[in-house]
Amino acid sequence: MKNNNHNEDFDSLKNKINNLENRIFQLESKFGIATNNNTTVESSISELSIEENQPINSEHSGIESRFGEFGLAWMGTIVFLFGISFINQYFLNTGQSLIAAIFGYCAVIGTFLISHLLRKNFASLSSKLNFISNILIYYITLRLYFFSDIPLISNKEIALGLILCVVIVQHFFALKSKSELKASISVLMLLLTASISNTTHFQFIIVVSAAIVAVVLFYIHGWWKLTLSSMFFGYVLFLLWLLTNHILVSKSPEIANDQNTIIYLLFYVTLFSMLILCKQKGQFPDAVIFISVIMNGLFFSLLLLIYIVFFYLNNYIGIFFSIATSCLVFSVLLKRYSEWKFTPALYALYGFVSISIAVFGIYNLPYSFLFLSIQSLLVVSMAIWFRSKIIIVMNFVLFLMLLVTYLIASKSVDSINISFAIVPLVSARIINWQKERLDIKTDLLRVFYLIIGFFTVLYALYKVVPVNFVTLSWTLAAGCYFLLSFMLKNNKYRAMALYTLIATVLYLFIFDLARVDIIYRIIAFMVVAVISITISIYYSKRKKQDDNQ
Secondary structure (H helix, E strand, O other): OHHHHHHHHHHHHHHHHHHHHHHHHHHHHHHOOOOOOOOOHHHHHHHHHHHHHOOOOOOOOHHHHHHHHHHHHHHHHHHHHHHHHHHHHHHHHOOOHHHHHHHHHHHHHHHHHHHHHOOOOOHHHHHHHHHHHHHHHHHHHHOOOOOOOOOOOOOHHHHHHHHHHHHHHHHHHHHHOOOHHHHHHHHHHHHHHHHHHOOHHHHHHHHHHHHHHHHHHHHHHOOHHHHHHHHHHHHHHHHHHHHHHHHHHHHOHHHOOOOOOHHHHHHHHHHHHHHHHOOOOOOOOOHHHHHHHHHHHHHHHHHHHHHHHHHOOOOOHHHHHHHHHHHHHHHHHHHHHOOOOOHHHHHHHHHHHHHHHHHHHHHOOOOHHHHHHHHHHHHHHHHHHHOOHHHHHHHHHHHHHHHHHHHHHOOOOHHHHHHHHHHHHHHHHHHHHOHHHHOOOOOHHHHHHHHHHHHHHHHHHHHHOOHHHHHHHHHHHHHHHHHHHHHHOOHHHHHHHHHHHHHHHHHHHHHHHHHOOHHHHHHHHHHHHHHHHHHHHHHHHHHHHHHHO
């Protein structure tokens, strides 16, 4: 009844519109107005009715649609994976290992077939089934020997060989489909196989092999996610082995031995260092190289520290000299061949730190401070060649830490005091001499070196010369600063001369008046007076020249 009323109203409206159209047409004809509008009312009304009756279909859009298509597909495949694994576990628990294996492989074959049949009409579901089937076949093969009370295969080597065959085949198809995700899963399966093998050298050979695969794929495809994840989990396996081995060693100290596994660690860090030589072709973000360098350095340093503490506490010198030589040579190669400008400086710094540790191991305290302070000059010279502000700044920080450590924790040694006095002055001079190569726009760093040199010179002279000649030695130092200001035409040395004179006068009146013999006291006063008056005359003449100009 309601529909009949609606149709009558619609027909009435249609008739009124037709009458209106006819009247407008008659008026246009009477006044000669042309019209190109041939659209009939029926067509307009029909279009309106079609639009009015068209249903709003939102089933294939929005969150509901995406969850229905993708979320439920993932949920279903994951539940399916757990279901198959539980059935497989049930057969294993009942001692039917053969049936468990047959059922598992049949489930894998069936999943692969279903995935293949659905690949055209249900591509998303097909890919997820394919992904799950790869995990399932690895799991079924793993349970042939591992984690089984009654394993189907009693030989561990054969079981590991079968697992490796499965992983290699999966990796082959991942490369064939150019899927980074599948390749990453296969590499992680390879690392998992290494972990559960519980065979030291086999484990680390697999870890190193996985690193080689990751680096090669980074060069070819730029698969940085695979590379970084492989690096991380590989280092985790090193850490787990070290901790497990340490627990065994603590129970039986007589078997304390790393089985030369540190060689694998050195080879591993070298492999991932090769990433720096990769040229940017738009396949990965620029930050990946920086992240890889930092990750590689931090994880390697942590593991190396554990190795030294556990196994090499008495013979680590050769290890650090080898690392230092490798890092310095590699930094030179990076300077020549790498397009990543920050990397040579980082490896050079790591090399110098390794040298410092080796020097400490050779000479111990306090005499290692002498060679470490002199090494600072070598680092500055290296920074000049690298044109690296990073090395200069880090070297200054390390030198300052070294000086503070010496003053606080070590006894005073004259040769070390003199070294700490000379090194900052020479470093400041080198930086000023080659500041264009270093692209240093400010003298702030050089000023810091000169400030350190100012105090260390006073301290060294105070410790080296006899107490009666401290004032004279400081006065002589002021005179040397003044001569340097003339020769080098540098005002900073002139300022150091003035401050040294002020310190000398204060020391003279506060300390020398009370404890120095009268003869030495007279000599000190006269020398300080002559030097002060001479410098005063110089400033007076200089002021007159400035006024005349």
